[in-house]
Amino acid sequence: MRGITLIFRREVGQYFASPIAYLIAFAFLLMTALVFNNDLTVSIGVKPADPAVIPTFLSFGMVFFAPLLTMRMLAEETREGTLELLLTAPVREGDIVIGKFFSAWFFYSLLLFITLIYQMILLSIPSTSLDLGHMFAAYIGIWLYGGATIAVGLMFSSTTENQIIAAFLSMSTLLIMWLGDLAGDIVSTVELANFIRKLTLQGHFASSFAFGLVRVEDAAFFAGIITVMLFVTIRIVESHRWRG
Amino acid sequence: MRSNDVTITRGFIGQIASFATGAGLLAIVLAFLWRNGIDSFVIVSVVVTIISLIVWIGATPAEFRDFVTGRQVRYGTSAVFSLFLLVGIVVLIYVIVERSAIVVDMTQSESFTLDRTTIEVLENVREPMQIIGFYSPQSVVQRETDDQFFRLYEVATDGMVSRRYVDPDEEPALAATFNAQDGDVFLAYLNDDGGINFSTLSFVPDTGTQERDMTQAISRLLISGTITVYFDLSLGELDPLDNTANGLSLVNSLMQENGLVTQPIGVEALAAAGQSMPQDASALILARPRQQPSEGAIAVINNYLQNGGSLLILADTQSPFMIDGSPFNAYLWENYGLRMLDAVVVDPASSGETELDIISAAIFDSQISAGINPQNDPDSATQFRIARPIDINNDPPVPNGRIIMSSEASYAETNLDALFQNNDYAPDPGEDLPGPFTTVAFADDRADSGSRVLLIGDSDFITNGQISSPLGNAFLFMDGIGWLTDFSTQVEFTPQARVTNIPALFITGQQLDRVAFITSVIMPAIALFLGVFVWFRRSRR
Numbered sequence: 001m002r003g004i005t006l007i008f009r010r011e012v013g014q015y016f017a018s019p020i021a022y023l024i025a026f027a028f029l030l031m032t033a034l035v036f037n038n039d040l041t042v043s044i045g046v047k048p049a050d051p052a053v054i055p056t057f058l059s060f061g062m063v064f065f066a067p068l069l070t071m072r073m074l075a076e077e078t079r080e081g082t083l084e085l086l087l088t089a090p091v092r093e094g095d096i097v098i099g100k101f102f103s104a105w106f107f108y109s110l111l112l113f114i115t116l117i118y119q120m121i122l123l124s125i126p127s128t129s130l131d132l133g134h135m136f137a138a139y140i141g142i143w144l145y146g147g148a149t150i151a152v153g154l155m156f157s158s159t160t161e162n163q164i165i166a167a168f169l170s171m172s173t174l175l176i177m178w179l180g181d182l183a184g185d186i187v188s189t190v191e192l193a194n195f196i197r198k199l200t201l202q203g204h205f206a207s208s209f210a211f212g213l214v215r216v217e218d219a220a221f222f223a224g225i226i227t228v229m230l231f232v233t234i235r236i237v238e239s240h241r242w243r244g
Numbered sequence: 245m246r247s248n249d250v251t252i253t254r255g256f257i258g259q260i261a262s263f264a265t266g267a268g269l270l271a272i273v274l275a276f277l278w279r280n281g282i283d284s285f286v287i288v289s290v291v292v293t294i295i296s297l298i299v300w301i302g303a304t305p306a307e308f309r310d311f312v313t314g315r316q317v318r319y320g321t322s323a324v325f326s327l328f329l330l331v332g333i334v335v336l337i338y339v340i341v342e343r344s345a346i347v348v349d350m351t352q353s354e355s356f357t358l359d360r361t362t363i364e365v366l367e368n369v370r371e372p373m374q375i376i377g378f379y380s381p382q383s384v385v386q387r388e389t390d391d392q393f394f395r396l397y398e399v400a401t402d403g404m405v406s407r408r409y410v411d412p413d414e415e416p417a418l419a420a421t422f423n424a425q426d427g428d429v430f431l432a433y434l435n436d437d438g439g440i441n442f443s444t445l446s447f448v449p450d451t452g453t454q455e456r457d458m459t460q461a462i463s464r465l466l467i468s469g470t471i472t473v474y475f476d477l478s479l480g481e482l483d484p485l486d487n488t489a490n491g492l493s494l495v496n497s498l499m500q501e502n503g504l505v506t507q508p509i510g511v512e513a514l515a516a517a518g519q520s521m522p523q524d525a526s527a528l529i530l531a532r533p534r535q536q537p538s539e540g541a542i543a544v545i546n547n548y549l550q551n552g553g554s555l556l557i558l559a560d561t562q563s564p565f566m567i568d569g570s571p572f573n574a575y576l577w578e579n580y581g582l583r584m585l586d587a588v589v590v591d592p593a594s595s596g597e598t599e600l601d602i603i604s605a606a607i608f609d610s611q612i613s614a615g616i617n618p619q620n621d622p623d624s625a626t627q628f629r630i631a632r633p634i635d636i637n638n639d640p641p642v643p644n645g646r647i648i649m650s651s652e653a654s655y656a657e658t659n660l661d662a663l664f665q666n667n668d669y670a671p672d673p674g675e676d677l678p679g680p681f682t683t684v685a686f687a688d689d690r691a692d693s694g695s696r697v698l699l700i701g702d703s704d705f706i707t708n709g710q711i712s713s714p715l716g717n718a719f720l721f722m723d724g725i726g727w728l729t730d731f732s733t734q735v736e737f738t739p740q741a742r743v744t745n746i747p748a749l750f751i752t753g754q755q756l757d758r759v760a761f762i763t764s765v766i767m768p769a770i771a772l773f774l775g776v777f778v779w780f781r782r783s784r785r
Contacts, residue, residue: 016778017778017782018778019775019776019778019779019782020775021775022771022772022774022775022776022778023771023772023775025771025774025775026768026771026772026775029763029767029768029771030764030768033760033763033764033767033768034764036763037756037759037760037763037764040749040751040756040759041756043748043749044748044749044750044751044756045748045749045750046748046749047748047749048748048749049749114767117763117767118759118763121759121762121763122759125751125755125759128749128750128751131351131352131353132352133350133351133352134350134351134352136350137348137350137351159259159263160259181385183381183384185381185382187381188381188413188414189381189411189414190379190380190381190383190384190387190409190411190414191411192381193381193384194384194387194388197384197385197388203388206385207385207388207389207392208392211351211355211356211389212349212350212351212355212356213347213348213349213350213351213356213392214347214348214350215346215347215348216341216344216346216347216348217338217341217342217345217346220337220338220341220342221338224334224335224337224338227330227334228327228330228331228334231326231327231330232327235323235326235327238323239323
């Protein structure tokens with residue numbers, strides 16, 4: 001646990017000391033703000049503001065943001081040879097991977113938390129109201145969803161020493177996992193389409209969390225993705241010890 | 245300074261090929277399990293795996309040799325097995341959790357929780373019924389959304405209401421049996437062998453209010469066959485099987501689709517045979533009788549009403565039925581305080597093409613008028629073509645009342661010969677009667693005999709040609725039948741729909757600009773400023 005905390009602190013410190021992280025935050029906030037304001041504009045006098053508009057956007061946005069957050073984490077360490085140094089330190093491979101994962105998830109959580117300000121601003125205006133339960137369900141969903149995408153990104157970051165390749169591989173994988181809604185268009189049987197959809201990220205967010213519904217099976221899916229991806233990442237990092 | 249240029253090396257190709265080999269092996273296992281045997285999916289996976297393996301061996305033979313012979317085998321095999329074990333555990337947990345169907349509805353309006361009314365309805369489900377949904381692969385998202393609701397019904401009834409999904413593309417014959425389109429949902433009882441009882445099959449309409457649609461469909465199925473409505477045909481009435489513009493086949497179908505049983509009957513024949521109305525009669529309809537009922541027929545009707553029967557009368561002007569002084573008109577006046585007048589309502593202020601096409605001007609709150617709300621939906625008004633006014637006794641023998649009236653500007657033309665022969669009508673102060681007039685009235689003797697009477701001064705509005713023109717005509721008829729048979733209290737409750745009760749957003753332009761400025765400019769700018777600050781500080785070190 002101490003090892004995880006050490007790595008976590010180190011990585012979080014690197015985030016806040018790096019201008020890239022702020023640039024990512026800038027792009028993240030700008031895009032979510034545009035989406036939020038667009039929803040407000042189209043909702044006036046027609047419907048209540050959509051409490052899940054930001055999480056729904058992020059369910060697509062994380063396909064690109066997660067690789068940006070994770071691409072350097074292990075790939076850069078491998079390329080610069082610091083991973084070998086780290087492996088000689090009194091921390092286990094699991095501590096390294098989990099610490100890095102939590103730091104990226106923490107940074108994402110912080111950005112997500114900042115977007116709650118949009119909802120607070122809306123609530124502060126008299127005559128507007130918001131379905132807070134729906135909003136919290138959607139945020140819980142996208143928080144878990146984000147964790148899963150970060151775990152996938154981290155896994156690909158461990159497979160190569162090139163950040164660009166790591167980002168490309170994770171974006172491609174996440175895009176495929178996001179495109180689950182289209183499964184029905186490419187397969188001929190509904191059961192197969194449903195099976196494919198159950199393996200995708202959208203299939204566990206768009207019909208539940210985004211509607212204000214927390215299904216434990218969806219939370220289990222995201223937790224499962226995180227667990228398996230972290231396990232694979234740990235095994236890959238571990239392989240540095242015994243690979244020729 | 246290191247470069248991020250991508251260089252394709254043999255090692256990289258070998259690495260990708262090794263991944264592809266692993267993925268191919270996984271695909272073979274999944275395809276084999278999924279297809280339950282060897283088919284094209286499995287064969288394609290095998291071919292891809294072999295090609296990847298050859299590329300891997302060709303690109304990095306040493307690495308491959310190490311992989312299969314060296315310590316990589318020891319560590320790698322252990323890693324793969326432990327990974328499979330972990331994936332197995334994760335899948336197992338997921339399957340258990342999925343089957344437990346633990347769902348928390350966090351919406352303020354509890355949109356995904358079954359309403360108390362629905363739960364009460366489901367408590368009456370004693371025999372297995374099935375929700376049958378037709379969804380093609382293209383509708384898989386819709387299927388999942390609907391399934392979330394249908395699953396609640398299955399859980400609430402402990403499986404008594406089950407779910408079944410059919411792909412209309414894969415089973416076109418079955419879809420044709422149901423006459424189903426993609427996205428259609430049906431409900432039916434199941435036979436003892438688990439098959440669908442097609443005689444109970446009913447379509448579940450999709451009005452965008454999922455819970456209400458499904459619960460009402462279940463209610464209809466529960467009461468299906470328990471309510472029988474008789475159409476009298478012995479007085480020359482409109483025929484419920486006639487599918488011409490002047491027939492009643494549409495309302496007949498509408499009633500049957502709602503689970504009501506409709507039957508023809510002849511009260512004159514019953515009177516002649518000395519018989520009474522059948523015990524199962526929930527209501528009797530006299531749809532535009534063209535002749536006066538005999539004393540015997542009136543006695544049959546009276547006997548039926550005194551035993552708690554319900555009567556719907558649709559009376560037009562162009563027949564001797566219920567003319568002034570006729571026995572049946574006198575009977576209704578004496579017993580229920582209602583009678584028809586020998587006149588036609590003319591309404592210059594609330595009418596359609598002509599002043600004789602009167603549109604409901606005043607509507608009184610009632611279960612019978614529940615669907616009529618022209619203020620919110622103009623199409624929900626009723627329109628009667630040549631309507632007859634109803635006189636209501638203000639000191640009635642049983643409780644009675646008005647449902648629909650004409651406007652203050654209306655009058656009743658009493659010169660019917662001039663009207664029907666020359667289409668001549670005009671207000672004659674000395675002869676015609678001043679409005680407004682009642683065109684739909686009821687009498688309710690539930691407290692005593694249990695009888696109910698609904699009297700409407702028009703019959704054309706329920707004919708095939710006019711039942712949906714406007715839609716209020718159909719609402720009036722079905723709500724009237726619902727009131728007479730108590731069908732409404734059993735089905736027409738309103739479990740919540742999947743609609744939000746949060747009011748629409750109201751925000752001024754100035755407020756919108758302020759929100760946009762804070763969120764789109766200030767907040768991103770702070771992040772950018774911090775980034776520049778960090779970069780500047782780092783560059784000065």
